[in-house]
Amino acid sequence: MTAKALAAATGIDYREHLRLPMMPHILCPGCGHGIVLKALLRAIRSLDLDWDRLAFVAGIGCSSRLVGYIDGCTLHTTHGRALTFATGLKLARPDLTVVVITGDGDGLAIGGNHLIHAARRDVDLACLLLNNETYGMTGGQVAPTTVPGSVSTTTPRGATEPPFDACALVTAAGASFVARGATSLPLELDTLIAAAIAHRGFSFVEIESDCPEYFGRYNRLGRAPEMLQQQRRRFDEVDETLAAKRFVGAPPHAGVPRLRTGVLHERKT
Amino acid sequence: MPAESGSVLLVGVGGQGVVLSSAVAADAARRSGFDVKQSEVHGMSQRGGVVSSHLRYGPLVHSPLIGAGEADAVVALEWNEGVRAIPALRPGGTLIVSLDRIPPPSAFVDRHGGAVAYPAVAPDTLRRTVPDVRAADATSVAAAAGNARAMNSVLLGILSPLLPFPAEAWDGAIAANVPRAALEANRAAFAAGRALRFPAAPAPGTGRPRRRAPAEPPSVGSVDIVDAWCKGEDCAICVRACPEYVLGFEPDARPVRAVRPDACTACMLCEILCPDFAITVRRAAVPAGPSLVAAETT
Numbered sequence: 001m002t003a004k005a006l007a008a009a010t011g012i013d014y015r016e017h018l019r020l021p022m023m024p025h026i027l028c029p030g031c032g033h034g035i036v037l038k039a040l041l042r043a044i045r046s047l048d049l050d051w052d053r054l055a056f057v058a059g060i061g062c063s064s065r066l067v068g069y070i071d072g073c074t075l076h077t078t079h080g081r082a083l084t085f086a087t088g089l090k091l092a093r094p095d096l097t098v099v100v101i102t103g104d105g106d107g108l109a110i111g112g113n114h115l116i117h118a119a120r121r122d123v124d125l126a127c128l129l130l131n132n133e134t135y136g137m138t139g140g141q142v143a144p145t146t147v148p149g150s151v152s153t154t155t156p157r158g159a160t161e162p163p164f165d166a167c168a169l170v171t172a173a174g175a176s177f178v179a180r181g182a183t184s185l186p187l188e189l190d191t192l193i194a195a196a197i198a199h200r201g202f203s204f205v206e207i208e209s210d211c212p213e214y215f216g217r218y219n220r221l222g223r224a225p226e227m228l229q230q231q232r233r234r235f236d237e238v239d240e241t242l243a244a245k246r247f248v249g250a251p252p253h254a255g256v257p258r259l260r261t262g263v264l265h266e267r268k269t
Numbered sequence: 270m271p272a273e274s275g276s277v278l279l280v281g282v283g284g285q286g287v288v289l290s291s292a293v294a295a296d297a298a299r300r301s302g303f304d305v306k307q308s309e310v311h312g313m314s315q316r317g318g319v320v321s322s323h324l325r326y327g328p329l330v331h332s333p334l335i336g337a338g339e340a341d342a343v344v345a346l347e348w349n350e351g352v353r354a355i356p357a358l359r360p361g362g363t364l365i366v367s368l369d370r371i372p373p374p375s376a377f378v379d380r381h382g383g384a385v386a387y388p389a390v391a392p393d394t395l396r397r398t399v400p401d402v403r404a405a406d407a408t409s410v411a412a413a414a415g416n417a418r419a420m421n422s423v424l425l426g427i428l429s430p431l432l433p434f435p436a437e438a439w440d441g442a443i444a445a446n447v448p449r450a451a452l453e454a455n456r457a458a459f460a461a462g463r464a465l466r467f468p469a470a471p472a473p474g475t476g477r478p479r480r481r482a483p484a485e486p487p488s489v490g491s492v493d494i495v496d497a498w499c500k501g502e503d504c505a506i507c508v509r510a511c512p513e514y515v516l517g518f519e520p521d522a523r524p525v526r527a528v529r530p531d532a533c534t535a536c537m538l539c540e541i542l543c544p545d546f547a548i549t550v551r552r553a554a555v556p557a558g559p560s561l562v563a564a565e566t567t
């Protein structure tokens with residue numbers, strides 16, 4: 001945790017930026033998305049941005065629901081189309097800082113085409129994709145990010161298809177800033193989101209978030225605390241050390257893929 | 270801790286300094302006029318394995334071994350070893366534990382995923398089992414005192430007020446047993462550990478902390494909870510994340526409560542991780558002496 005991130009985390013009154021009559025939010029107990037919203041508010045605070053020149057655009061889904069709680073300029077749009085609305089907004093009002101909040105289903109499946117083209121055009125947007133490996137709002141169906149073997153309502157015997165690596169996808173498509181963060185590393189998340197917002201060009205942050213209600217329950221991963229813990233194990237420093245010492249062979253992991261967090265790709269534009 | 274005799278179990282992982290700590294404590298007992306016996310298991314110490322040392326003192330000690338439920342205090346240099354040693358504690362005994370975590374090689378079941386089998390203990394479970402837990406990030410405290418490797422002396426410092434050994438006996442024992450190059454660092458770490466203050470253990474049966482004695486410094490932080498926003502036991506992120514077991518639930522499960530309010534170190538973990546904006550941590554005036562440093566949530 002950087003000193004700056006910790007400073008932003010201390011003394012922030014989140015309530016100043018929430019639509020209080022809407023609270024408590026509708027997300028399930030322990031849903032990771034709330035942790036992301038907090039990190040986003042802290043990141044904005046650390047950048048000292050003008051709230052009147054800041055717009056949040058979202059599609060449909062549990063993650064996209066977050067914009068409903070931000071007391072600022074928000075646009076809740078149609079399923080998968082957050083990036084197209086955001087592109088239009090940015091063209092009409094280039095002076096605005098536009099942050100897009102989307103999920104893995106919204107951004108990679110229904111809106112997958114818009115994602116790659118926004119990345120290709122390198123539109124100056126910050127896109128946060130909250131990946132919980134499932135469609136939470138519609139009841140836990142398989143998503144393009146579901147790891148093979150995982151149970152969902154539509155894959156009761158386990159998913160069989162290979163998932164997208166969202167970061168690799170947008171990097172290949174042309175995004176100029178690509179990072180991965182996680183709700184279990186909440187202060188690093190602040191730093192990544194702040195860097196993404198500050199970056200000029202299409203900046204993309206995939207955020208590992210948890211859906212204890214469906215994904216966790218169906219896959220017997222426990223509730224939120226256990227899931228957060230599990231997340232950490234996927235990018236434990238211990239693992240990096242082992243890999244560096246070549247104790248670990250090259251073949252890709254059969255089950256849950258290893259994740260690298262931090263800034264994965266950056267091209268100054 | 271009885272004044273005339275006592276049993277202390279020290280546990281940790283090879284290389285942390287369990288055996289040296291035990292030797293220091295035994296020497297301090299001897300210098301205080303007690304008979305003392307000590308026995309250790311250190312066969313795996315060079316392999317990162319478990320090391321434990323039994324220490325008993327009194328007017329006349331016949332055997333060094335501490336049976337299950339007999340230890341007055343367990344001093345654990347590693348978190349999980351401390352949890353594992355809980356059955357050795359007598360009812361009302363004290364668990365002194367470092368927040369340092371060293372996953373054993375056997376925990377690397379999944380080499381790609383890292384340490385997958387390092388058992389997670391629900392902190393509230395631990396708090397219910399052992400009312401008097403004195404957990405400290407010993408490595409950070411030792412680092413602040415000069416040398417992170419002297420973390421074992423921090424834990425001895427925490428242990429020292431519980432034992433009827435005068436300060437000179439401790440100092441003499443440290444001077445006689447610690448290698449000269451590391452002596453000053455260990456003295457400083459011991460003093461830092463001795464200066465740490467812990468909240469009073471909850472009175473038996475109540476699960477709530479006793480009222481704080483007026484002499485104790487004020488706690489470092491306090492938590493404000495927005496009851497209507499907290500989603501309760503189905504979430505429990507803050508309860509499980511808090512390194513000091515400050516938070517818990519009343520039997521009716523919702524909302525979360527500060528059940529050990531005096532223990533809060535204002536580490537902010539609960540506030541940062543609460544997805545529902547339900548917790549705000551307030552930092553109070555920092556008391557003198559080293560403060561406990563926040564632990565990670567792994």
Ligand code: SF4
Binds near residue numbers: 026211213214
């Ligand atoms: S369904 Fe899953 S993703 Fe949606 S709010 Fe509930 S826990 Fe969060």
Ligand code: SF4
Binds near residue numbers: 490511516
């Ligand atoms: S601030 Fe830290 S010590 Fe205090 S209640 Fe929260 S997690 Fe526990």
Ligand code: SF4
Binds near residue numbers: 030499507524525548
């Ligand atoms: S993390 Fe927040 S919502 Fe969850 S139990 Fe704690 S206070 Fe309640």
